[in-house]
Amino acid sequence: MRIQKLDRNSRQNLLEDLLKRSPNNYGQYEQGVAEILARVKEEGDAAVFAYTQKFDHALIHSGNVQVTEAEIKEAYNQVDDSFVGIIGKALHNIRNYHEKQRRYSWFDSKPDGTILGQKITPLQRVGVYVPGGKAAYPSSVLMNIVPAQVAGVEEIIMVTPPGKDGKVNPNTLVAAHEAGATAIYKVGGAQAVGALAYGTESIPKVDKIVGPGNIYVALAKKAVYGHVSIDAIAGPSEILVVADETANPRYVAADLLSQAEHDELASAILVTTSSELAIKVSEQVDTFVRELSRGEIIQKSLDNYGYILVADTMDEVIEIANDIASEHLEIMTKDPYNVMTKIRNAGAIFIGEYASEPLGDYFAGPNHVLPTNGTARFFSPLSVDDFIKKSSIIGYSKEALALIHEDIEAFAEAEQLTAHANSIRVRFEE
Amino acid sequence: MRIQKLDRNSRQNLLEDLLKRSPNNYGQYEQGVAEILARVKEEGDAAVFAYTQKFDHALIHSGNVQVTEAEIKEAYNQVDDSFVGIIGKALHNIRNYHEKQRRYSWFDSKPDGTILGQKITPLQRVGVYVPGGKAAYPSSVLMNIVPAQVAGVEEIIMVTPPGKDGKVNPNTLVAAHEAGATAIYKVGGAQAVGALAYGTESIPKVDKIVGPGNIYVALAKKAVYGHVSIDAIAGPSEILVVADETANPRYVAADLLSQAEHDELASAILVTTSSELAIKVSEQVDTFVRELSRGEIIQKSLDNYGYILVADTMDEVIEIANDIASEHLEIMTKDPYNVMTKIRNAGAIFIGEYASEPLGDYFAGPNHVLPTNGTARFFSPLSVDDFIKKSSIIGYSKEALALIHEDIEAFAEAEQLTAHANSIRVRFEE
Structure with a gap:
């Protein structure tokens, strides 16, 4: 060395x-990814299944796109019991660590009737991308699902590309089931990201897409940012x-x-x-x-x-x-x-x-989904924070507003926002 | 109505x-924004100043791009003392609220030598975009700077487009000074976003860009996402x-x-x-x-x-x-x-x-930079969280690792990552 x-x-x-x-150096793939996303947005399932045939050489349709309970049972039959046990032990540690990241709503009140606070709400539905093929890592399944679950996300939708036989790696399925995925779809690539971002007949639209993937997946995630949230670009x-x-x-x-x-x-x-x-x-x-x-x-x-x-x-x-x-x-x-x-x-x-x-x-126990390529300057490990959002809470009494209403009106007037000033003024016009 | x-x-x-x-519906401007960003990355100051002349009709060069102390003094002379007082009162409330959002590093230890934790570090340098012209809102200056300051960011770089006379709105300058901007540059638009993302001779590269702007600014922020972090797309x-x-x-x-x-x-x-x-x-x-x-x-x-x-x-x-x-x-x-x-x-x-x-x-006191256009499903108000990042901390003793080393090796082998297994195994080979 x-x-x-x-x-x-x-x-x-x-x-x-x-x-x-x-991944910022792969602008040459952006156009291709944009085409895939546009077609998925327009045509839904039909486009997703066509791309799956093209890229994964697998025949997927609305009847077999979602992994069934029978397939999960079959996966358990193919995986060593001892490995299932090890997954269980790892899950225990990962859950324990992420439990310590939980956030709580808080408020601060004053006796004049003022209540200010921050309300924490879990995201409702998230998508977890799991690579297939040679990079099929059950540990990544655990690391992406656990923080969502600890955050309280109701629906954790996993997507992963099928093999040519239309099957998913059994280790991946067992890990997903142990961790608590609520649905698993056999789609991958930019088309899976498009399906999660826009929704199709078979695959529900989510609020956020997380999980590692190849350059197409990374660029697709960046392209749908704003329609949905995404984790860091890996x-x-x-x-x-x-x-x-x-x-x-x-x-x-x-x-x-x-x-x-x-x-x-x-x-x-x-x-x-x-x-x-x-x-x-x-x-x-x-x-x-x-x-x-x-x-x-x-x-x-x-x-x-x-x-x-x-x-x-x-x-x-x-x-x-x-x-x-x-x-x-x-x-x-x-x-x-x-x-x-x-x-x-x-x-x-x-x-x-x-x-x-x-x-x-x-x-x-700490998450292994981490910022790469110098982005630890500003990005963080995947965590429970990625699966919640916050709302500010503002409650005021007439008494509390009375103390500051003239200041607010003056501030609004200074910004020439007279309707802003008016909305405070009408409360004190008598 | x-x-x-x-x-x-x-x-x-x-x-x-x-x-x-x-803002997702303005793809037609993406190409123009990409050109501006590429030229700023390549040519630095020269491109930034050329675009400022073209779009803002202002002659800005390395000698006048940064707002001076004299210009700040001049701004104070132009702004009513009573308005400065109101800004101070607003700042007091905004700081109080954001202080409650502070995050602390934590750790959890076990007597076998295990230490797991999460270290909180403020971002080192951030850029705050402030619109000029008719949308010059001093309140936005306060709302973008205060959470960065409470988080402990050392350098808070503000950018805002100059008027044709090469000057910045005095209310904006006074608000920036009161809130604690560490440097202010007279640049705006996609070229300002590019300058902050890549750095130029005059303008330092930052870790994150926040603040509202027009569609060009929004698209530029999305385009540089990954090189730097950004706040939600407004x-x-x-x-x-x-x-x-x-x-x-x-x-x-x-x-x-x-x-x-x-x-x-x-x-x-x-x-x-x-x-x-x-x-x-x-x-x-x-x-x-x-x-x-x-x-x-x-x-x-x-x-x-x-x-x-x-x-x-x-x-x-x-x-x-x-x-x-x-x-x-x-x-x-x-x-x-x-x-x-x-x-x-x-x-x-x-x-x-x-x-x-x-x-x-x-x-x-709560932040007025808020998720718009349905993105409150997954985005949050701007907060102290936007200006920190986390690092996981993992400390283990031989005793603690001994209890689980075989499980880790088995997990790595199941993923066919033999060098992963080897790195654990060498610690127990005698």
Whole structure:
């Protein structure tokens, strides 16, 4: 794995390299996605089924688009009981964590009759996109459904592309059923996003669409933003390890590769103050790559977006960590909580040598749907917050309004909004 | 004002009419906006200044693009001291309300060494768009800046288009200074959004862009979503009054007009169980329209999107209120808090006959930047939440990981992610 000195040049190259992976760079697909969405909006089911035949090579129609109870039973028959048990344990932890994110309506009252507040209401119906094929991850099903359920969403509609045989991956179905999806439809791609955004004869319109997908799904979500809400636009996965000389090079190397294996656009970066660690990690990476089943993907990903950077000071390490704003950030230093306090930008922060990134992917409880590609500067992990909305509450008495009515009228007049002023004035005209 | 019976037909017509106002219907401007953004990204200041000359007819360059302290002083000289005082009182209430929205980092620990948490970090730098010209509303300046400030944002960059003389409305400047903008630039339109999203020689790149604007600004914000975060996409203003026979028709009429005066796309709707109230409100509206200075705009807005609907029952009234999902919802009934409990979708809910909508626009404290055009189904008022992001915190001990390491490995293997499994396994290989 390449080792570089962290300096102005390597820093600049790295940051530019990483941004090449952005879903913002695929404008050339926008027109195609727009056509799919327009046709789904116009023709509904007919368009959705035609695209499913074209892209997924599956014959789906109104009679088989929704997954039946019999299909879910069949999926349970195909999945090991022990795996169902593991899903149950993971769900327990994920629910516990997300329960702590619950929001409550509040109000503040004054004895003059003033009541101000913020009312929390769950979204009524949401769509969860789940990729099919080689990226069919049951853990993602859990991570997208649980926060919606904890928020109190009544209808959680899952969509996922079928295989050529018109079937859905059994692990996906079992995970969806365990997590509590209320309906599952066998559609994928931009056409599934269109169906959820506009509604079709078979598939209900939702309030928000969440879940990862390929570039077509990402662009479709962005295009329907405003008709519905969406979660953050997901890019390729990434890990950044911040380490000093106390880190175990074997653990660091293994953790870097856990993200590099995702796909060739994934990024794995170590930034360290120890050149000795840098060399040992690089050697250990080479050993692992030879041993691991996904060695080929890993090697491509490392060649493209893998870096070991050696910095002079921990302050420099922290500075570049904040510039990169990584999806996953591991801190393996002698005083990791101290370093954590200085991290502004990261999706999830893993602290200490036993907080390995895959612990967060599957089991610890925090959500694994995280901001990627530098968007941790402004986006957050998927959470219960994504599935609620707020309404302001304003109650006033005549007594309370009387104290300020002239100020409000003057403010409205200053903005030349005379009907605004009038609506206050009429209450005090006698 | 037109009065209709609430039935399937009038309901359908109304909902379709309202959606015609959606910013989603202006795809024809997307290409022009994309060109402006691309040129600003490529050419920076030069493009921004050229567009400012073209659209705002103002000569702006790097020497005068940022508002100076002298210009702020000059603005104070032009604004009444009494108005500065009123701004101060409004700010006090707005800050108090938003202080209650503050979020805190939390963690949960177990004696086996597990620490899970959620770290809250303010965004570092945000951009606030403030319209110029006839829609220069100092109240909007306060409402966009205060939540950012309460959240702890270090740099609050305001942009607003200059007049032909290269100056900014003095009320806007005074409001910005009182609220705490850290820098103000004289640029507007899609070019200002591009400058904030990509950064130019004069204008710094931000993490999020908020604030209302015309259709070009709205489309530009949507286009840069992902490079930066944005607030909800704003549409024309609207008010929905829910009332029974106990409501004061003069108050209802005055409040309807307070929104109708905004522009010709604004919508003002009364839904009531009382046909007597309907008639009285309609008459009172006619009287007011003749008296008010913005009568012409009001009349057009009412002709386009103004309705009085008479329903048989309060349940029907509530149902259509939830379907409309209005930006502003006033409840003037005998038991308004009871009705409030049944409202799922509304930006702000005004309760009782003294909670007139303009009270919320200027003074009560809750934010007046609210979801419009049915998006209250999934969007929320602008709040402190818009100016923070979250990072998950995951700390584990060897002891804690030991209890579950085999489950994690099995889960990763089930997803065929062998490097994920490996990263856990190496920690227990001796």
